[in-house]
Amino acid sequence: MQTLDTDVFDKTSAQAGSGLAAPLREFNLLRWFSVISLLIIASVAVGLGYVSTRFVVRDSVERDAMLTAQFIQAMAQAEVRHSQLPPGTTLGELLDPRLDQQHLQFSPALAKSTRVEFLDHVEHLPDTLLANVYARDRTIVWSTNPELIGKRMEADGDLNRAFRSREAVSASYHKAEEDREEQKFLREPQYLFIENYIPLFDSQGEQVMAMVEIYKEPQDLIRRIQRGYVLIWASTLVGGALIYFGLFWIVRRAASMLSHQQERLVASETYVALGEMSSAVAHSMRNPLANIRSSAELAQEIASPQAQQNIIDIISQVDRMSRWVRELLVSLRPTSDSAEAVDLVAAIDDTRLAFARQIERNSVRFAFQGPPVQWVASQPLQLSQILNSLFSNAIEAMPTGGELRAHVSVQDGQRVELLLTDTGKGMTKQQERMVFKPFFTTKQGGLGVGLALAKRIMERFGGSVSLSSREEEGTRVSLTFNIAVGGEHGAQHPGSRG
Missing domain, CATH: 3.30.450.20 (PAS domain)
Known part of the structure; x- marks a missing residue:
């Protein structure tokens, strides 16, 4: 699994995505707002606090002076009268x-x-x-x-x-x-x-x-002024903090939404480009694949018994490649998000049978643990595409042998988790972070679309996918599905697609 979508980013994709991503990344809205708004609000708060305290002191002093003057002048007049x-x-x-x-x-x-x-x-x-x-x-x-x-x-x-x-x-x-x-x-x-x-x-x-x-x-006046200081500065501090954190929360939420929309826009353009490229490749491969199959069928008629099995393998692999090409085109074509009830265990078994010769050739041991039947919300064609990609990556990660384990379990009565684990060479931390990016790959001649498509398909039906890996220890991929409503009544077997 670790060899599909990891470290090397296709230059064409980088150039396509940079046109949208660069302008927003150059201006960090949240960072600039947090700094500038803090300076502005702090300046305004300090200014208001200073003006308010100065007003309190000046007004208090002037009133005390007026009362003192009135008292002295009244006392002077009283002494003259008496x-x-x-x-x-x-x-x-x-x-x-x-x-x-x-x-x-x-x-x-x-x-x-x-x-x-x-x-x-x-x-x-x-x-x-x-x-x-x-x-x-x-x-x-x-x-x-x-x-x-x-x-x-x-x-x-x-x-x-x-x-x-x-x-x-x-x-x-x-x-x-x-x-x-x-x-x-x-x-x-x-x-x-x-x-x-x-x-x-x-x-x-x-x-x-x-x-x-x-x-x-004036002791009493001084105490009142000091209480006024405390009240003014405390109110200014609390008010400024409330305004700052309120605006910060709003801008942070807005920045998060903008970032999410930006990622979706970039991903959408990436998938459009991927679909166009895949369509061109698939249409170009159809005729060569058909010629290879026809030639193999003709050779089968005149081949010796020893060569018959090899020709059968050629025809089988050509059929498999043709099926993958069709599935890739279907998965990239705009479809509805309506989920169907699909038997996850049967889909895993079909994928295992499709990769049986590769599993045997690479001396890989396959182990399954889970219920005999488990219905999940997906679509048969897309689910088969995901499992084919994951099995292919895992087997290629263990060229000298290893173990591939599939474990299906029900989580809190509403979700189903498929845990697919291999004992291959694993990934670096950097590769693990980039694994779901379109066009990232460590395969020689690979496109780097497998896990990106898997993530897109899983999210389309309300599920999720995550990956963890360690170098020289292996990789673990977790697929989380919604449990299908209706079970076998609306089920389609993955092998029933045309």
């Missing part, structure tokens, strides 16, 4: 102690007491890292860090922008910047801190009289 200050006075005018002597409508002591009360509230704000109060000349007139009082911050861009915009300004940081003098915290922040600039105006609301700077590390 003090006995003249109407129209604002707390922003009282925060610079250097101006206490310039107030004409109230005493320096009243200004100081109001200021101290307000600053005490600022100092005890929750989550505060540092609080500074700037006068209009950018001098720190009060701070929770005494070392900063009296320092002038003229080069602070954020501070200058806050004075110019006359609106609350906020920013978030993950660590203190060493080049900013005003960020001298009494304790180091752990994760995230927020800087707020809150302006306090004059009575007309036009000029910024003082600027309150508060550094906060």
